Amino acid sequence: GTNMLHEYQVIGRHKPTADNAAPTMYRMRIFAPNEVVAKSRFWYFLSKYHKMKKTTGEILTVNEIFEKNPNVIKNFGAFVRYDSRSGTHNLYKEYRDTTRVGAVSQLFMDMAGNHRVRARSVQVMDVKEVAAKDCKRAYVTEFHDSNIKFPLPHRVQRASERRFQRRFRPTRSS
Amino acid sequence: FFLNMVFTKFVEIGRVCMINYGKDEGRLCTIIDIVDQNKALVKGPKKLMKVSIQIIPFKRLNLTKFKLDIEKNASDDDIITKFKEGKIMNKWMKQSVYKKRVKHEIKRKTNDFGRFKLMNAKIAKSKLVSSKMKKMSTKSSVGKKK
Numbered sequence: 185g186t187n188m189l190h191e192y193q194v195i196g197r198h199k200p201t202a203d204n205a206a207p208t209m210y211r212m213r214i215f216a217p218n219e220v221v222a223k224s225r226f227w228y229f230l231s232k233y234h235k236m237k238k239t240t241g242e243i244l245t246v247n248e249i250f251e252k253n254p255n256v257i258k259n260f261g262a263f264v265r266y267d268s269r270s271g272t273h274n275l276y277k278e279y280r281d282t283t284r285v286g287a288v289s290q291l292f293m294d295m296a297g298n299h300r301v302r303a304r305s306v307q308v309m310d311v312k313e314v315a316a317k318d319c320k321r322a323y324v325t326e327f328h329d330s331n332i333k334f335p336l337p338h339r340v341q342r343a344s345e346r347r348f349q350r351r352f353r354p355t356r357s358s
Numbered sequence: 359f360f361l362n363m364v365f366t367k368f369v370e371i372g373r374v375c376m377i378n379y380g381k382d383e384g385r386l387c388t389i390i391d392i393v394d395q396n397k398a399l400v401k402g403p404k405k406l407m408k409v410s411i412q413i414i415p416f417k418r419l420n421l422t423k424f425k426l427d428i429e430k431n432a433s434d435d436d437i438i439t440k441f442k443e444g445k446i447m448n449k450w451m452k453q454s455v456y457k458k459r460v461k462h463e464i465k466r467k468t469n470d471f472g473r474f475k476l477m478n479a480k481i482a483k484s485k486l487v488s489s490k491m492k493k494m495s496t497k498s499s500v501g502k503k504k
Contacts, residue, residue, distance in 0.1 A: 256391075256431055280394055281413075286413070323394075330430065332370065333369065334369055334370075335367065336367075336369060340417075342379065
């Protein structure tokens with residue numbers, strides 16, 4: 185389906201001054217719903233590493249990065265740093281998806297569901313494509329079977345359109 | 359080796375499914391890879407079924423009894439030849455699931471005049487049935503009186 189998240193390449197640098205006419209440029213790959221948020225997150229991270237902020241720096245470009253091959257399922261390993269209620273921790277999680285952006289969307293939903301962590305407290309440190317043999321998590325490696333086959337036991341027929349979905353349905357008992 | 363399998367339709371690479379939700383509702387597609395326990399990578403192919411390659415949850419799929427012998431991430435041409443070899447489309451159109459959908463679609467699309475004609479046809483049919491029933495019951499009652 186369509187992803188709400190996009191991956192952007194943001195390149196920025198300190199504003200050039202008389203002493204330093206060509207300051208070092210820094211590039212980040214940011215996952216964000218739009219370019220505005222991407223730029224904001226860029227400054228959030230950059231100001232943690234370097235002595236610059238939005239007012240003292242300038243963003244040179246924001247480009248969207250598209251998935252090279254979105255038609256093949258890949259395994260992604262994500263290194264995450266997040267703030268819990270009582271401290272900040274690192275995690276390594278694996279996801280199967282066709283795109284990096286899809287994997288990171290899964291990551292955010294997973295963190296929210298399992299750790300009650302909101303997106304603002306999650307820092308995606310790295311997302312790497314992992315070969316099947318190097319995957320560590322059982323919930324991912326169990327789908328690496330080339331002859332995978334399973335039935336769908338609990339079949340719930342759902343409404344064909346959203347407008348037919350009802351929380352309470354009449355029973356036609358007679 | 360299952361001799362007496364309870365399940366006959368499996369989620370597997372090559373399984374032909376019908377999409378039952380969304381803009382591709384009613385169209386067939388083939389599973390070309392499985393993401394996880396909830397989602398599969400699926401394609402029509404687009405040339406054949408107008409279903410583009412996409413991740414789709416199993417909730418939106420009805421597994422059919424047809425399975426193609428294809429590799430993971432098979433090409434469009436592969437799938438199309440296997441479809442044609444197996445005459446899947448013909449077999450699918452004979453399935454009661456497909457026929458019912460067509461029937462429902464026709465009924466949904468009838469206008470007021472169509473519904474009027476339907477009503478008259480129903481009345482005519484029930485008249486026929488009830489007159490026959492009457493004849494049969496009077497016959498039998500005549501027989502019983504004797």
